[in-house]
Amino acid sequence: MVRINTCVFISGKGSNLNNLILRSRDNSFPINIKLIISDKKSASGIIFAKKNSIPFMIINTNFRNCDDRILQILKIKKISLICLAGYMKIISKNFIKKFGKKIINIHPSLLPEYKGLNTYARVLNNNEKKTGCTVHYVNEKLDSGQIIAQKSFYINQGDSEQSLKNKTQRLERQVFPEAIIKIYRNN
Numbered sequence: 001m002v003r004i005n006t007c008v009f010i011s012g013k014g015s016n017l018n019n020l021i022l023r024s025r026d027n028s029f030p031i032n033i034k035l036i037i038s039d040k041k042s043a044s045g046i047i048f049a050k051k052n053s054i055p056f057m058i059i060n061t062n063f064r065n066c067d068d069r070i071l072q073i074l075k076i077k078k079i080s081l082i083c084l085a086g087y088m089k090i091i092s093k094n095f096i097k098k099f100g101k102k103i104i105n106i107h108p109s110l111l112p113e114y115k116g117l118n119t120y121a122r123v124l125n126n127n128e129k130k131t132g133c134t135v136h137y138v139n140e141k142l143d144s145g146q147i148i149a150q151k152s153f154y155i156n157q158g159d160s161e162q163s164l165k166n167k168t169q170r171l172e173r174q175v176f177p178e179a180i181i182k183i184y185r186n187n
Contacts, residue, residue, distance in 0.1 A: 004184060006031040007079045009087035010038050014045015016085035016106060019173040020180075021052050029177070030184035034077045037070065039089050067095045074099065084138065085176070093140045102183065103138035105145070106176050108168045110152055111136060115143035120161040120168075130154050131164060133172045135179035149179040 006024075008017050017036065023029045036049040036056040049056035057073065059066060074082075084091070084105040096103065109119040111134040123131045132152030137145035151171040155164070 001028065001030065003027070003032040004030055004081050005034045005078045006081045006083060007035040007037060007074060007077065008033055008083045008085050010036065010043055010045040010085055011040050011088040012043055012045060012086045014043065014048050014086070015169060016083075016172055016176055017045045018048045020083065020085065020176065021048055021054070023177045029181070031081060031083075031180055034079060035073070039087070045086070061089050067092055067098070071095065071098055081180075082138075083176070083180070090142065091138055096138060096140060104135055104148065104179065104183070105138050105143070106172050107134045107136065107143050108165070108172070110134060110150055111143055111147060120164040123155070123164065124159070124161065128155060131168065133168050133175055135175055149175050149182060151175045 008020060010017050020031070021033055024031050024033050033054055036046070036054055038046055038056065038058050039061050041058045046056055046058075059070060063069070080101050082099065082101075082103040084103065091103065107115075109115075109123065110130070110132045114122050130152050132150060134150045135148045136143070137148065139145040151174060153167055153171065
């Protein structure tokens with residue numbers, strides 16, 4: 001199997017990143033993580049890059065030529081897939097167009113419902129019975145790309161934002177690798 005050179009973008013703790021790194025150690029898993037990019041130097045997920053000797057970059061998204069600099073590095077590293085794993089910045093239309101390859105994102109709701117931020121609060125405020133997470137392709141509209149995979153669970157009466165977050169993150173660690181396998185099963 002030819003493994004896909006992958007870059008993971010993060011902004012925080014990196015639990016999905018760590019899971020993808022662990023999965024990518026298995027040569028039958030379709031990706032090889034070659035680079036990790038964070039928009040926050042305080043992102044604790046950088047620890048997983050260091051522990052696993054994976055090159056990483058901290059980027060300043062306010063820098064004028066930020067997109068071009070990242071695209072240049074992705075080209076040098078021969079990256080064919082970007083996984084957004086808790087990356088809290090919107091990828092520009094220009095970047096999406098110029099990259100021209102697959103970009104996928106994990107989102108903490110059952111898209112197309114609850115796009116954007118504050119999903120757990122909105123789910124609870126609307127008295128939803130069910131929620132979950134979605135892996136989707138990134139396109140030029142926020143959280144609107146084609147859905148690759150979803151997992152759901154029923155909400156308990158006593159659930160809080162924190163309990164929904166914990167349950168959702170457990171599902172994310174299952175569905176993200178499953179979505180990647182699904183994408184590359186036929187390659």
